[in-house]
Amino acid sequence: MQNPCRVALLIGGLLSASSAHATDSWVIFTGGETPNREAWVVDAQTLSDRSDLVGFLQRATPAEQNAYLKQLRRRKPPKPGEPVAGPEPVYEIQVNTIYENAIKPNRLIRKYWVNCSQNTVDMRMSLVQWRDRPMEDVPPERFEPRTEAIAPWQVQLVRFACLVGPDPKAKVPAEMMKRGFLSIGDVGLSPADFIWGDLWKDGKRPAFTYRPTDAEMDRTERSLEANLARGQKETTKALDESHRAANRVGRNNLIDLWIGKTEQEFVRTWGTPDRVEIGADGSRTLYLHRGERVQGLNVYGHVISDVNNRCDITVLTMDGYIRDYATQGAACAQQLR
Incomplete structure (x- = not known):
């Protein structure tokens, strides 16, 4: 027999940073007019430090790569005036986009890397939860390209990550609200229930017409895990190559x-x-x-x-x-x- 909670549990288990599925959710941006409203929600508990080594190796000039490899070989701090290069720190954070329009997905569940110094966002994972068809696990080749944060929701995402990332104590609700961030606390497995129950009370929530079977859920789970493993493999490969190059004489x-x-x-x-x-x-x-x-x-x-x-x-x-x-x-x- 199909477990009706399994969709939510699958999403939470593979995309949530908390084993207990607790969240610290914030609405960072809302836009549109009914019946085409949209809302972007982040979970502060998923905010974590990353190092964009793959991106650096792809974008760096030969001189920058050589400077980075030289740094890896050094046991002491660089000398004054010596070129310094390397991957920039980024923040990874989970973003839920909720849609009012019935022909759009119920929500998108994505993870982004936010580069504060470059003001860019880079999609790292994407899952689409439809109302009338199976969940869609978007493969990496269809991800949005790394882009400068220009759209209003992107600007707010960068602000949130770069404000909270360096200092977890910075999440003072009154100060965050001045910047356009609304704390909604622990909303469980899906922030969509809160958005419809508290922000879109005047709208009519579209019904779910599709009920996945356990076999379909098994396939989705395997696909998600395969994408996670592929991403980890690519990162590990780049890191290994970097270390080999650093040690190569x-x-x-x-x-x-x-x-x-x-x-x-x-x-x-x-x-x-x-x-x-x-x-x-x-x-x-x-x-x-x-x-x-x-x-x-x-x-x-x-x-x-x-x-x-x-x-x-x-x-x-x-x-x-x-x-x-x-x-x-x-x-x-x-x-x-």
Whole structure:
């Protein structure tokens, strides 16, 4: 038998930051005239810090990428006047858009990344709850492009995230109201009930005519989880590549020849790795080293000589084939030839 609450529970379980589904909701903008009114509601409990590494790698110039990679290799703060680059901090927040018009969705449930310094919003997840058809899980390729916050609701979203993000104590209702934010507290799984019950009392709420089956809900749930996993995989891939590039000392012609060959062939030639790590995406990272670091000590235990002939090698494999590598150490040019 179909569970009538399952739609709300599915949405809440996959998009809400609170395991108990409690919310701290705020109306940030309303627009339109009846019967075409719209309302935008955010949940402050979903507001969290993020780092837009993927966006930085896509937009940065080669000089900015090199400066960022150099920073990753440094163990000390940058010197005065040294170029500083890297991903800018962003805030992730969940936004519900509720529609009065019966031919529009009941609501959109989306997550955005808000960049305060760039005044931009970037959609990261989108779910459409229709009244007359199944829920629609929007794939990433159909997301709205990253855009400057110009529309009134976007301006308010940036203001909310950038005002509350740095200081959770900033949510003083009287001060927030001066900026156009209305606190509606804990509205449970859907803010649409509050909007219709308290703001749109003069309107007639369209009825839900579609009732999904459990099988359809199972498919929706699997699709949502697959999109979440895909997004995490892309972020992890970019982060891994950034770390590999940061540790790479140039390129090595000898290891370059192994790109595209099998891991089995590589191990037969180079020997068993000192360590192997298996990634969440099924990749394997092989760690090897060549040479040694030898320190000479005097009778008091003080270092009187330090000869570092060690070269650390990191090899990334996917589906059994060599995809990339990194080397670290001043002796790599001598050890790998």
